[in-house]
Amino acid sequence: MDLNLSGKRALVCGSSQGIGKATAIELSLLGANVTLLARSEEKLQKVLGELSFRTGQKHDILIADFTDPMLLKIIIENYVIKNSIDILINNTGGPAGGQAIDAGTDEFINAFNMHLICNQILVQAIVPGMKKNHFGRIINIISTSVKTPLKGLGVSNTIRGAVASWAKTLALELGPFGITVNNVLPGFTMTSRLEFLINSIAEKENKNPETVKNEMISTIPAGRIADASEVAAAIAFLASPAASYINGINVPVDGGKTPSL
Template sequence: MAADGVDVAIGARGPRALDQTASAIHERTGRAVLAVPVDVTQPEGAAAFVECALKEFGRIDILVNNAGGPPFGAFGRFDDAAWQSAFELNLLSTIRMTRLVLPHLPRDGSGRVINIVSVSVRSLLPGSILSTAIRSGVIGMAKLLAEEVGPHGITVNNVAPGMILTDRVRETVLKDKLAGGMAEEDALAELAAHIPLRRIGRPEEFASVVAFLASDGASYITGATIPVDGGMSRGIH
């Protein structure tokens, strides 16, 4: 989005990677980048993040809800605390950030809410029980919110990644394969074997869809969940 001319405020808990990311975006695009350490599961932190962005830029046009994902595992592995954490990280944070930002979004057709979810909301992904259950709530919320704020020209959409080569994938599925003694190239090929395009996605291939949904070109798309998954989700619809 910065490459498309948008000033951005970005947040994560760890300040080091956050600052490095902000510098990289600024160097590549020349846009203003505000980096604010935030834990979106904490109400005060989320509110402070939004306040900082408003103070710096004087307006907010686009909200992208994108925090980390819950752990993988079978139903029996997770107790109430694990379910509560997944709810707070992926559903409540989305609700909270949206509630904080919504009053500031423009009412001229350019206001955007974009939630990052997962391919698991469209097609069974073994081991993704926390993600699937919780993110289905995000889909439902987005659909109803799209209806509510549509008359104000605000769109609400979800983007569902399949397998995109980010730190999350490097530190979970890929790491498991490398620990088993596989070469990285073979491990990546094995992970991609069931994906129609036969490769894992690049972060920029995912980002370009998010940037499109944020743009004027996507002004008539709302309540949608767009897969970016190389064909990985096997549902007909």
């Protein structure tokens, strides 16, 4: 099985922590040159030091904030003038919790801009290079909510579904050029966002956070919460040459929790 990414460059969004960081590390272990992208230069510099350099890779960082799509557009368009990106990992922190009926229209607009519009900006800048090389991997880290909406995440459920449909459309359009577009759907994964959600639920329901965590675990057939590295492994496989005929799919990495096919 060919998992070798030597000579490929991967842009990993949201790579200062959590699943993004774990993915950047995994891709570097497979030989990829990694470009880290997030808001905090300090955090990215720390992650940079954790990447593998064993095949002589050249890693770098980009500082960008997805709340400012137009600035992101300038940054990525300037970057691709001299750098061809083979693998794009779209990964952005989810919107705040709450019911859809209670969300203001600005919450939907902001989430749409951060998730779908920023993804579109990155793809439009990067795809010409992928077409030229007849190789490309676009992988979106979204949520199992695209299969079954999650209670209390109204805005997130809505926006994640939009990203999933966008990705399926791109898969149809870009497949003839050797470019695949797939979505990875993490379940409960031990990240700072999950810790925040656990604490928020605990406060709202007047429960101990450990009780809330155990209630989450009870819904997972695997009987535990995932480590970010386990989600990263699935992402890395989809980014590899071995996954060349996998295109336009949603891949849950959730320990069997999602109750639908």
